[in-house]
Amino acid sequence: xxxxxxxxxxxxxxxxxxxxxxxxxxxxxxxxxxxxxxxxxxxxxxxxxxxxxxxxxxxxxxxxxxxxxxxxxxxxxxxxxxxxxxxxxxxxxxxxxxxxxxxxxxxxxxxxxxxxxxxxxxxxxxxxxxxxxxxxxxxxxxxxxxxxxxxxxxxxxxxxxxxxxxxxxxxxxxxxxxxxxxxxxxxxxxxxxxxxxxxxxxxxxxxxxxxxxxxxxxxxxxxxxxxxxxxxxxxxxxxxxxxxxxxxxxxxxxxxxxxxxxxxxxxxxxxxxxxxxxxxxxxxxxxxxxxxxxxxxxxxxxxxxxxxxxxxxxxxxxxxxxx
Numbered sequence: 001x002x003x004x005x006x007x008x009x010x011x012x013x014x015x016x017x018x019x020x021x022x023x024x025x026x027x028x029x030x031x032x033x034x035x036x037x038x039x040x041x042x043x044x045x046x047x048x049x050x051x052x053x054x055x056x057x058x059x060x061x062x063x064x065x066x067x068x069x070x071x072x073x074x075x076x077x078x079x080x081x082x083x084x085x086x087x088x089x090x091x092x093x094x095x096x097x098x099x100x101x102x103x104x105x106x107x108x109x110x111x112x113x114x115x116x117x118x119x120x121x122x123x124x125x126x127x128x129x130x131x132x133x134x135x136x137x138x139x140x141x142x143x144x145x146x147x148x149x150x151x152x153x154x155x156x157x158x159x160x161x162x163x164x165x166x167x168x169x170x171x172x173x174x175x176x177x178x179x180x181x182x183x184x185x186x187x188x189x190x191x192x193x194x195x196x197x198x199x200x201x202x203x204x205x206x207x208x209x210x211x212x213x214x215x216x217x218x219x220x221x222x223x224x225x226x227x228x229x230x231x232x233x234x235x236x237x238x239x240x241x242x243x244x245x246x247x248x249x250x251x252x253x254x255x256x257x258x259x260x261x262x263x264x265x266x267x268x269x270x271x272x273x274x275x276x277x278x279x280x281x282x283x284x285x286x287x288x289x290x291x292x293x294x295x296x297x298x299x300x301x302x303x304x305x306x307x308x309x310x311x312x313x314x315x316x317x318x319x320x321x322x323x
C-alpha cells in the first residue's frame with residue numbers, strides 16, 4: 001500500500017505507544033498489530049482530494065480518472081484524487097488487452113478501459129492488497145500468479161483471500177473470493193496477439209507481488225515493489241530478504257536503460273517513473289541496512305533513505321526479516 005501523510009503520522013503515533021511490546025513479539029505479530037492500528041484509525045476510504053494540475057500529456061477521463069499513453073498502446077490510468085494516488089496500466093495487443101491493477105474499486109475502472117479498447121480484457125493484479133484488486137468490480141477474465149502456496153490453498157479455481165493479505169477492512173472493503181480463469185507462472189510469457197509480456201515474480205512488498213516486463217518498449221510495470229516515495233517493507237507479508245533478492249534479480253536480468261512504472265506516486269504530475277539506477281541504489285541500501293551500515297530515522301517503522309526518489313520503511317534492524 002502506498003503511504004500517505006495521514007497514515008504515516010497515525011502509524012508513528014501508535015508505534016510510540018507500542019514500541020516496547022513490539023520488540024518482544026514476532027514479525028507476524030507485529031505486522032498483525034500494525035494492521036489492527038490501520039483498521040482502528042481508518043476503517044473507511046479517505047476523502048478525495050481536489051484535482052491537481054497534471055502534465056500536458058495527461059487527459060482527464062472524468063472527475064476522478066486520468067489517462068496517459070506511456071508507450072505505444074500502453075496506458076497509465078491514474079487515480080490522482082484517491083489518497084494513495086494509484087496508477088493502473090492497460091496494455092493492448094492485437095487480440096486482447098491486459099489490465100494490470102484496478103485500484104480499490106472506489107470508482108469503477110471499466111468505463112475508462114472500455115474507452116481505450118474494445119478487445120477482450122484480462123485482469124491481473126500486481127498483488128492482493130485492497131487498493132489494487134478493484135473490490136466489487138467484476139471482470140470477465142481474471143488471472144493470478146501461479147505460486148505453489150496459492151494453488152494449494154485454492155479450491156479448484158476458486159481462491160479465497162485472507163484478511164492479512166488483502167487488508168481491505170483498513171478502508172472498509174470486504175475480503176474477496178475470486179474465481180480464477182488463468183494461472184500464470186512466474187517466467188511465463190503472456191501473449192496478447194502481436195505483443196508479449198513477461199510475468200516477473202517480484203516479492204518484497206508482499207509474497208505474491210508480480211511485475212510485467214514489456215521487452216519491446218523496455219518497460220517494467222513494477223506494482224508496489226518499486227515506485228517513487230516510501231516503500232513499505234514492514235507490512236504483513238513484506239520481507240527485507242525478498243526485497244534484496246528481487247533487486248538482485250532485476251539488476252541481473254534487465255538492461256541499464258529499463259524504465260520502471262510503479263503503482264503509486266507521491267505528487268503530480270504524471271505517472272510514477274523510475275529507472276534502473278534507482279534499483280541499483282535500492283540494492284545498495286538494502287545491503288547496508290542488512291549490515292547495519294545505514295542509519296534510519298524514527299522508531300517504528302524506521303525510515304531508511306535510499307536516494308532522492310526512494311525511502312524504505314522497515315522494522316528496526318534487530319527485528320527485520322532477512323529470511
